[in-house]
Amino acid sequence: MTSFSQCARVPCDITAVYATTECPVTPIKKQILLSTLLIGLAAAVTTLLYLNRPPAQIAEPVYKPLSVDVAVATKETVRVEVQAQGTVNALRETSIMSEVSGRIIATADNxxxxxxxxxxxxxxxxxxxxxxxxxxxAQASVESAESNLAQERGRAEVAQREWERLPSGSQRSAEARDLYLRKPQLELAEAQLLAAMADLNTARDRLERTIIKAPYNAVIRAKHSELGQFVTAGAKLAEVFAVDQAEVRLPIPQSKLEYLELPDIDGATGEQPIDLYTDIAGEVKHWPATLHRTEGVFDERSRVLYAVARIDDPYALKHPQQEPLRLGTFVNANILGREYEEIVVLPRHILRAGNSLWVVDENNILRNRQVNILRTGDDEIFVTAGLDEGERVCLTSVDTSLNGAEVRINTSTPSDQLRREPATELPAEPALDSNANATAAVSP
Known part of the structure; x- marks a missing residue:
């Protein structure tokens, strides 16, 4: 077996090192050497990049002014309109009842x-x-009474002649004289004639009442009788309502009464025009009307005063080209009120909480301004104080955090021309997030 010292002197192949366990130390040294070289190379590159870095520059944040649309305050004389709603009702409505008894033998086609x-x-x-x-x-009774009266007049004339032939010294009392001259009989005959004539007039009236006629130009709302039906006196025959004129009861709150010129208690009125209209499925229809009267008392529950508008020819019978206004229609009303001077009229959507508006000053800085308004209508506000002639009012919806920010004027329109243009709300600028608000610079 080869010793460790011998193994260190004998070169061995890399593949052989990983295949056997006879030379474990040599690859470790190579890996350490390679790692050291890589670390040194990285440190040299880092040092070179650091030494050749460009000088640092501090950039100021660039603020882009918000683009807004403005209205130039123009004072004008306006008549305030008060809005109300109501239902069209008949001016006259009648229940036709029978005054005689009998069977119905004929009815009209309509x-x-x-x-x-x-x-x-x-x-x-x-x-x-x-x-x-x-x-x-009754006619026969009248003729009989006339004949009886004629006979009594003849007898009275004969008695008058006989009375004149009597001696002048005979006793003559007033009662005897009247009886002799047949005055009581003559008065009775005259009274009988009057009674017979009264019965004749009653009979004529009862005969005329068998014919039921329309009391005025009307439309039949309901009928309670039919051909062949027997009716008694007092039986309801039909219900009709007039079509020459109609009325609408319009509730006026106490807070808006001062804006209107209401008719006096005696009914005197200046014929104030009222515009009635309906908006059904986007189709708007208008009808002219006049303020006729007020009901004179406040409603105890709602605390409103009802004004009554009158419409002529609601069913367009005299003017077939017009649209009929049928009873029961729910309508909106614009009541033309008093004239006010030095008023600035602006769109309602720009009014903020606390009666505040955004005003752009001469330096194009956005400022919060509190104003006094006459009233708040459906689409407009009437500014009475807080705006001077020529001041610019922001029409674009902006965030409250932009108070004091510089803005750029996109369009400028006189406020009196806004009323002549279609009431379309101007598009709002995109909402700014918190980061954008933080980077927006405020001009000193």
């Missing part, structure tokens, strides 16, 4: 639910034969 009837149109007829008989009897 005596149907939803049928239109003009004023004076015959709706139905009740059997008139019994009332025609009563009329003939």
């Amino acid at each position: 005596f149907l639910v939803g049928g239109f009837v003009a004023e004076g149109d015959v709706l139905l007829r009740i059997d008139p034969r019994d009332y025609q008989t009563e009329l003939l009897r």
